[in-house]
Amino acid sequence: MSRPPTQGLRLTPGLAILLVLAVAGLGLIAYRFAFGLGAVTNLSDGYPWGFWIGMDILVGIALAGGGFVLAGLVHIFGGHRFHALTRPAILTAFLGYLLFIFALMVDLGRPWNIWWALISWNHVSPMFEVAWCVMFYTFVLFLELLPAVLERLQWERAHQLWRRVAPLLVIAALTVFTFAMTDSLGWTVAVAAILAAWETLMRTGVMARDRQMPILLIMAGIMLSTLHQSSLGTLFLITDKLGPLWYTPMLPLLFFLSAVMVAPAMVIFEGLVSARVLHRRPELPLLVPLGRALPFLLAGYLIVRVGDLLFRGVVLETMRQTLATWWWWLEIALVLVALAIFASPDLVRRGRGLLLGATATVLALITHRTGVAIVGLDVPEYGRYVPAWPEVVITAGIVALGLLAFRLAVAFLPIYEPELEPGTAGRAPRAVHDHLTATPVRVG
Amino acid sequence: MSALSRRRFLERGGRAAVGLAGAGASAAVALAEDAVADTGADRLVEQAAAQWAMLFDSTLCVGCRACELACNTDNELGRTPDEIFEGRPAEDARALAPSVFTYVTFHQVEADPSTAAFGKVQCMHCIEPACVSSCPVLALHKTAEGPVVWDGTRCLGCRYCMMACPFLVPRFDWDSRNPRITKCDMCFDLQGQGKPPACVAACPSKALRAGTRADLLAEAHRRIETRPRRYVHHVYGEHEAGGTNFLHLAARPFDELGYRRNLPMRSYREYTKPAMATIPYVLGGLGVALGALRWIINRRADVAAGGHEESQP
Numbered sequence A: 001m002s003r004p005p006t007q008g009l010r011l012t013p014g015l016a017i018l019l020v021l022a023v024a025g026l027g028l029i030a031y032r033f034a035f036g037l038g039a040v041t042n043l044s045d046g047y048p049w050g051f052w053i054g055m056d057i058l059v060g061i062a063l064a065g066g067g068f069v070l071a072g073l074v075h076i077f078g079g080h081r082f083h084a085l086t087r088p089a090i091l092t093a094f095l096g097y098l099l100f101i102f103a104l105m106v107d108l109g110r111p112w113n114i115w116w117a118l119i120s121w122n123h124v125s126p127m128f129e130v131a132w133c134v135m136f137y138t139f140v141l142f143l144e145l146l147p148a149v150l151e152r153l154q155w156e157r158a159h160q161l162w163r164r165v166a167p168l169l170v171i172a173a174l175t176v177f178t179f180a181m182t183d184s185l186g187w188t189v190a191v192a193a194i195l196a197a198w199e200t201l202m203r204t205g206v207m208a209r210d211r212q213m214p215i216l217l218i219m220a221g222i223m224l225s226t227l228h229q230s231s232l233g234t235l236f237l238i239t240d241k242l243g244p245l246w247y248t249p250m251l252p253l254l255f256f257l258s259a260v261m262v263a264p265a266m267v268i269f270e271g272l273v274s275a276r277v278l279h280r281r282p283e284l285p286l287l288v289p290l291g292r293a294l295p296f297l298l299a300g301y302l303i304v305r306v307g308d309l310l311f312r313g314v315v316l317e318t319m320r321q322t323l324a325t326w327w328w329w330l331e332i333a334l335v336l337v338a339l340a341i342f343a344s345p346d347l348v349r350r351g352r353g354l355l356l357g358a359t360a361t362v363l364a365l366i367t368h369r370t371g372v373a374i375v376g377l378d379v380p381e382y383g384r385y386v387p388a389w390p391e392v393v394i395t396a397g398i399v400a401l402g403l404l405a406f407r408l409a410v411a412f413l414p415i416y417e418p419e420l421e422p423g424t425a426g427r428a429p430r431a432v433h434d435h436l437t438a439t440p441v442r443v444g
Numbered sequence B: 001m002s003a004l005s006r007r008r009f010l011e012r013g014g015r016a017a018v019g020l021a022g023a024g025a026s027a028a029v030a031l032a033e034d035a036v037a038d039t040g041a042d043r044l045v046e047q048a049a050a051q052w053a054m055l056f057d058s059t060l061c062v063g064c065r066a067c068e069l070a071c072n073t074d075n076e077l078g079r080t081p082d083e084i085f086e087g088r089p090a091e092d093a094r095a096l097a098p099s100v101f102t103y104v105t106f107h108q109v110e111a112d113p114s115t116a117a118f119g120k121v122q123c124m125h126c127i128e129p130a131c132v133s134s135c136p137v138l139a140l141h142k143t144a145e146g147p148v149v150w151d152g153t154r155c156l157g158c159r160y161c162m163m164a165c166p167f168l169v170p171r172f173d174w175d176s177r178n179p180r181i182t183k184c185d186m187c188f189d190l191q192g193q194g195k196p197p198a199c200v201a202a203c204p205s206k207a208l209r210a211g212t213r214a215d216l217l218a219e220a221h222r223r224i225e226t227r228p229r230r231y232v233h234h235v236y237g238e239h240e241a242g243g244t245n246f247l248h249l250a251a252r253p254f255d256e257l258g259y260r261r262n263l264p265m266r267s268y269r270e271y272t273k274p275a276m277a278t279i280p281y282v283l284g285g286l287g288v289a290l291g292a293l294r295w296i297i298n299r300r301a302d303v304a305a306g307g308h309e310e311s312q313p
């Protein structure tokens, strides 16, 4: 193969809808910057956070988080056969985080001051931690994505340089990060020394390198992700606006567990859907084994979620007739549906069952996070918060922008590996047929 | 493995071991440091004793709202007296707005409809404020003198302070392109010049007093002791949310006067503290564990494959 594989691009009805949504969203964003947040949202002094924090940030970051779990699986836990899935996951994560940062700029009242976060450190603030983690993790994702770009440009020398420099950048970044978070020289030196020790071991050949990705990059991704995925939950520990079904000191753990649980589900979901949209064959031989981890992850989450209610003695809250209670039942029902599907091997082996289970898992996470950020909020003095339609359209527009960017990226970058040999995939023929007859127009 | 390569292997391993040992040692130092540097809540309460504070005695308040007018004038909030005195938006913290830093709430006493009782809402200037501990960029901070003030040059407008404040105090300009976080700053500038806060100076019935927290707290307890039937036996702000620099006395239970009830008696920062304290352990622990896992798993796979690992890509 002379060129790494990319996916062609042409205007389909789906792309057209995305374009319209993106334009509508951008228009409303312009309106918001002209007339203030009150002009497009139903936020108030009692409900200063709403739909955007829930969807764009809590849900968005979890759904884009698949990259770190997969990268860990492949490069730390030796699951090399899943390598074909990592690049799409890293690309999704990178685009997801860029989008998240963009969405955050729309939500912030004074986004032009964001650079203060770099120099004005409040290391007891969970928000400060999330901001730094996201910033550094986006940088790590950028470094992880670079090889795809360099391959496309066929810059061999730059690729070599990247191999040597990326680990050093990671050590530097995590050292600064640790200092900002802990304000403790001891911890900073400790973390720097640990990372430097591993790198020395690898440079001297005592410990094997990874052929594709510097291990330190993977480690940094996992460390930063573990921190901010759970800190999104920590954010809400300080507020007393949440009802008892949603507020728990376990929020950081729940947020971390659900992020890990949704990672394989999201990879499966994207794998199947993007295969359909791009007329590729889904990587079923890889996606099915990934699904085998889900019963355990789902069960673990469910145990903590329900066990916590029992432990705090608020189970009776689940019997009340309020929207927040129904929302809780919806979340639990979705987890149970996903659990039932993934626990039956027959269903998982087929693409459709796999897709259904993955969808239920993703919806369960969305229900929990919107529960914490939107539905579970209860400020008696201020009535209820219901998102305004422009809030929803702006979020939809931002997601559409992201999907367009993803589509563009796979058109120009070698993200997907060459298709598997025929016969290794479960149900290949239709997809192969589509792929052969689609004759995509190449725009690049 | 030849003897030579084994020796080299050991040497390098030794060097790495020294590195890891160093890491362990510095982690131990860090732990010791943390134990010393931990400013306990008690220390903060002690510090607050000498800080500026305010006392509102609801039993002395006649509801004239001269304090609101004075605050409006002194802080140039731009409302006319008519706007201030006409209509009552709400009888609790909801009455606060970007142009309303303080508000006197009005409550009919159920047992005796001909009498009224008043409450006062404004920033409580908490000893360990939820808003300050949540602000990512220190735009809000607790001054050494006691007032909690906002610095607009840093604020991102993330509104986390509004999510965090248990008294529903910080306000945001929802209809502005350049929104500010607004709230009472205990007249930080005026007090810096040795003058009392504008609202205190304006109060005709001495319902408002300014002084150090220790003095005002003692005064509040003295009043309850000397007139036990006049007051509910509770100083609102002595312990609420870990204690505040603004103290309240009243004749009626505070929740009847628009005050938030069921507040915890410890500071809100305590709720995020345990989770935040795990950060260095997560970083250090994962740093060691992930590298070790990867080493072990990779070597096992190599041994199983019977080959020698590739040391160069």
Ligand code: SF4
Pocket: B122, B123, B124, B125, B126, B129, B130, B131, B132, B148, B164, B165, B166, B167, B168, B169, B170, B183
């Ligand atoms: S009352 Fe609210 S705004 Fe005022 S210091 Fe306390 S937490 Fe901050």
Ligand code: SF4
Pocket: B134, B135, B136, B137, B138, B139, B140, B150, B154, B155, B156, B157, B158, B159, B160, B161, B162, B181
């Ligand atoms: S809105 Fe401003 S003052 Fe409030 S927490 Fe955010 S940055 Fe701090």
Ligand code: SF4
Pocket: B070, B071, B072, B074, B075, B101, B102, B122, B183, B184, B185, B186, B187, B197, B198, B199, B200
């Ligand atoms: S202390 Fe100053 S800013 Fe605060 S309510 Fe009184 S007059 Fe207004």
